[in-house]
Amino acid sequence: MSKKYKGKTCVYCCTPNASQTADHVIARQFLLERRRDNLPKVPACLACNNEKSALEHYLATVLPFGGTHPDAGETLQSMLPGRLEKNRKLHLQLAQGMEQRYSSPAGAPWVPTLTLPFDGASLTKLYEFIARGLAFAHWNLLLPPETCLVRATFIRDDMPMFQQLLERNANRRVQIALGNGVFVYEGAQAAQPPELTIWKMSLAGAQFLTDQAGQTATAAYVLTGPRGMRAAVDIVRILDRGVPSPVPQG
Numbered sequence: 001m002s003k004k005y006k007g008k009t010c011v012y013c014c015t016p017n018a019s020q021t022a023d024h025v026i027a028r029q030f031l032l033e034r035r036r037d038n039l040p041k042v043p044a045c046l047a048c049n050n051e052k053s054a055l056e057h058y059l060a061t062v063l064p065f066g067g068t069h070p071d072a073g074e075t076l077q078s079m080l081p082g083r084l085e086k087n088r089k090l091h092l093q094l095a096q097g098m099e100q101r102y103s104s105p106a107g108a109p110w111v112p113t114l115t116l117p118f119d120g121a122s123l124t125k126l127y128e129f130i131a132r133g134l135a136f137a138h139w140n141l142l143l144p145p146e147t148c149l150v151r152a153t154f155i156r157d158d159m160p161m162f163q164q165l166l167e168r169n170a171n172r173r174v175q176i177a178l179g180n181g182v183f184v185y186e187g188a189q190a191a192q193p194p195e196l197t198i199w200k201m202s203l204a205g206a207q208f209l210t211d212q213a214g215q216t217a218t219a220a221y222v223l224t225g226p227r228g229m230r231a232a233v234d235i236v237r238i239l240d241r242g243v244p245s246p247v248p249q250g
């Protein structure tokens with residue numbers, strides 16, 4: 001590993017001098033092999049890297065089923081059989097757990113929808129890792145767990161609150177599409193305090209049922225802020241941390 005990463009502060013747990021690895025903030029396995037250019041990398045300790053890798057492995061296997069992005073179909077055909085072959089337990093769990101539920105995308109008429117058993121907490125957990133990674137990659141901003149809240153949530157598509165937060169005057173702003181648009185994100189940072197940031201992320205165009213009666217969500221929002229800041233704490237308190245489940249396409 002290059003000196004650029006070794007011995008640096010881990011951007012995830014913020015332990016100083018702990019970095020032993022250079023972590024791809026957006027895991028390469030989410031993207032087709034020919035579309036892995038310019039992925040942001042950050043210093044990470046081994047423990048955080050391992051924890052994040054386990055989430056990525058699980059999600060890279062499950063999420064393509066819910067993807068509406070054209071590359072998700074190619075991923076299913078070309079890369080997924082190998083991944084499932086290596087993880088027969090997950091394969092079986094997905095096959096047995098598929099069920100029909102009803103959804104109402106953005107208030108449209110209710111339609112029957114296939115859903116997969118899905119550990120939604122693993123996706124919000126990964127998005128929290130990614131927000132920390134992107135805050136550092138773009139703005140050199142560290143968000144230590146002891147002093148900062150970082151919270152991801154799926155909000156149904158017709159709830160404007162977070163979109164409004166994202167569109168407010170910002171000190172810095174970033175908007176990027178990686179891997180032919182498979183991972184799309186936007187971030188905005190407040191002038192004060194700098195730890196106050198909001199992110200919107202979507203992966204493979206995957207759709208999720210939120211637990212708000214059949215409502216779907218295509219993007220997650222991640223809010224970060226100082227633990228001592230009343231507004232940040234209040235927003236986090238009212239966040240719906242519903243467990244999303246992906247809607248397979250096609």
Ligand SMILES: [Zn+2]
Nearest residue numbers: 010013045048
């Ligand atoms: Zn760490």
